[in-house]
Amino acid sequence: MRRSSGSGHNSGNNTGRRSTTSRPSSPGRRPSTSIPGKASRLSTIDLTTPGLGGGLKDVLRSRYLLKLLVQKELKVRYRGSVLGLLWSYVKPGVQFVVFWFALGIFLGMNRNTENYPIYLFSGIVLINFFNEALSNASRSIVGNGGLIKKIYLPRELFPVASVWVSAIHFVPQLFVLLVACFIAGWTPGVVQIGAAVIGFLIVALLAIGLGLFFGSVNVYFRDSENFVDMLLMIATWASPVLYSWTMVRDGLFDAFGAGTGGILHTIYQVNPLTIAVELFHFAFWMPTTSGVTDPLTAVPPNLLDLWMPIGVVISVLVIVLGQFTFRRLEGRFAQEL
Template sequence: MPSAAPQEAGTEELVRPGQSAGLLDVARERFLLKLLVRKEIRVRYRGSVLGLVWSYVKPLMQFGVYYIALGVFLNLRGSTPNYAIFLFSGIILVNFFVEILRNSTRSIVDNRDLIRKIYLPRELFPVSTLWVSAIHFFPQLAVLVGACLLAGWRPSFWDVALAVPAFVIVAVLAMGLGLMFGAANVYFRDSENIVDMILMVVTWASPVLYTWPMVERALGPAFGVYMANPMTVAVEVFHLAFWMPTTGGAAGDVGLPPGLLELWLPVSAGVSLAVLVLGQWVFQRLSVRFAQEL
């Protein structure tokens, strides 16, 4: 048998250029991700007097408007014990989703100059917006925890543990949609208008300002469709973790939706994961022409 031709000294196995592993590339490029997050923070607060303090000011202002309009004028605080905590625990979670989706949709277009010049995993840009949004979310969460402690909340392990899957579900759902619309926005700038409409609806499509029994009475058998929304389940789990322990058992009929943990939490996790997989697939298919289209 003839022997194989010897490999030339100094040669290495050729690697096909441009192959992307999707979100796995982000894990390999953690240093680049860190740089992008720092850049996003610096750009966002350049010339700002308050800087990250806006992470507290804006949600507190939003909370004040909703509390006065719904809690005082419509007297929802009369039928919902500790309505202020009920309201704020939902607001900060929805704001987290809104910030990720809005900024990830613009992330590729906003970084067009960098994308034209060098190759780096395109997923880094939407994922960096998730980390920036998390940096804004945790100060708001600290305010919520402080309010709960003042209201008599004594956190248990399970209370804290329940908040984790709710946070992850929202992050995964928003990232999946952000990848999808971020890629589509390179080709069709109408995508930003579609996202704006989604964000306009999302606060009212989840039990942030109202309680779930109101929806059950209005929808009847179709209530299951409402509960299939991962944002609805995440907000209700946040209520279970932070709001219900402060009511001292006075939540009554406003307590847990039927099947929240044993049925709807796994369903919402599955829906969010499916959206992430779809978003990654769409992003990879469209990302090959980003530099040309931008």
């Protein structure tokens, strides 16, 4: 009996030592959980209270999880599909043919814009990327509700993964555009390639920021999906994809005069999608023109030194707004879903 009581006494002392030497956990952070497996990158995960994590920084630290989510989304999207990723060629191709016949041939845009098919397609591929990225990102949290309620992982991964999947679909369309440009005599330079890269980044950042915003709001208000659909329709027709920026300028000036029309045209130009599309026109379409097109009116003045930096700044501000809203609302995602 004495031995057992002594053992219990020692056990109590050991327990006391362990409790006094244990490190206090930081506020908002739960103990680490070890997960055995082949991937050492997932060996330790810090479980963080939703809303108190690192936000998009956690996405950068969880690149392997991001890769898994992108692969999962691609497999789910093309499950049972015969063509698979080839749909990334077919859908924009059909859209291009419809717009080309309706606008280029029937409405005579071919006569007003040199190499109108390339002008049209260079804008379509970018707008398609934005539409798909924002549409999927805004639904990503609700669509992965089961996964969010079962395990912990940075919730920002879902909108970012949706944008990554859309970027993968963008690559085949860009390849088709490059082939058409080379056939038309495209001779790119460093400035043109840089403009195309920055134009893509503007759209990607804008899609991530709006995806974070609407993805979090959609958990509480499902009507936001309909609002996003209307926003995408406006983005398609309000960007200089089907028509030139000079038509917008002349139309606004004729309808409202130089004063009000000039203000409205400036607002139109501040739109990051307008800036990104014009950067793609500058990169892919403008080098294919033979000189008949006036370079002073082919793209807006001060595109590279004024409008391009404005587009980058606005996209970054949208990401900041989206991240702020996401972190404020993500605390009750599991309960609302």
